[in-house]
Amino acid sequence: MNRVLLQAEEIDSAGKATLSDRRFTHLTGVLKVEVAQTIRVGVVDGGIGSGTVLAIEEEHLELQVVINQPPPPSHPLTPVIALPRPKMLRRIFRLCAEFGTEEIHLINSYRVEKSFWQSPQLENGAVRTALLEGLERSGGTRLPRVQLHKRFKPFVEDQLPALRAERPVWLAHPGSETPMPTDLVSPGLIFIGPEGGFIPYEVALLSTQGAEAVGLGARILSVDTAVATVLGRNLPW
Numbered sequence: 001m002n003r004v005l006l007q008a009e010e011i012d013s014a015g016k017a018t019l020s021d022r023r024f025t026h027l028t029g030v031l032k033v034e035v036a037q038t039i040r041v042g043v044v045d046g047g048i049g050s051g052t053v054l055a056i057e058e059e060h061l062e063l064q065v066v067i068n069q070p071p072p073p074s075h076p077l078t079p080v081i082a083l084p085r086p087k088m089l090r091r092i093f094r095l096c097a098e099f100g101t102e103e104i105h106l107i108n109s110y111r112v113e114k115s116f117w118q119s120p121q122l123e124n125g126a127v128r129t130a131l132l133e134g135l136e137r138s139g140g141t142r143l144p145r146v147q148l149h150k151r152f153k154p155f156v157e158d159q160l161p162a163l164r165a166e167r168p169v170w171l172a173h174p175g176s177e178t179p180m181p182t183d184l185v186s187p188g189l190i191f192i193g194p195e196g197g198f199i200p201y202e203v204a205l206l207s208t209q210g211a212e213a214v215g216l217g218a219r220i221l222s223v224d225t226a227v228a229t230v231l232g233r234n235l236p237w
Contacts, residue, residue, distance in 0.1 A: 020060035042141040082109040082194040086119035097134025099231040176215040
């Protein structure tokens with residue numbers, strides 16, 4: 001935990017916050033904070049600053065909080081990911097939050113098993129927990145918005161045009177000889193397919209919306225590795 005995240009309502013009018021949950025356990029049991037020590041804090045979907053430990057009791061601690069800086073910059077890419085195996089979901093949510101994406105779109109594909117959509121990892125509480133863990137690790141505060149799209153064709157034909165809004169769209173596709181651009185300045189969308197990639201019909205449909213197929217190298221990457229590779233090549237800081 002490299003930044004303690006607080007909800008805005010946890011900070012009272014005097015700038016004090018009391019922690020008694022897992023954050024308290026981590027601060028006292030892992031980081032071994034002491035009274036008068038200053039730690040990094042932030043407000044979910046808000047700014048960042050510092051918190052000074054005022055008191056440590058048996059079951060809670062009290063912080064004096066000062067929020068005086070804007071949050072770190074967001075990532076320019078919006079990942080659109082074919083729903084992966086449930087065991088990958090938590091890791092992917094954390095990765096996207098660590099890199100500072102503003103949105104995550106999970107879509108259906110021919111190679112996505114229907115049972116994946118029933119995963120407990122897609123429940124709101126599980127998603128939020130994974131995103132917060134990523135933010136705490138990276139020092140960010142903006143909680144990515146996660147949207148689920150269970151029908152591929154309606155998403156591409158009806159929703160993608162508005163989502164794109166004239167932004168470039170790339171499709172990470174095995175075998176493409178066109179390299180993925182790096183050092184992006186303006187926002188864009190990146191599609192990452194399921195294990196085995198998108199089928200030809202899906203690639204063709206995406207191309208009608210201006211998606212350009214790009215490669216990530218000679219090796220075939222797992223979904224979570226592809227997400228980390230794409231986002232890591234285009235850091236905004």
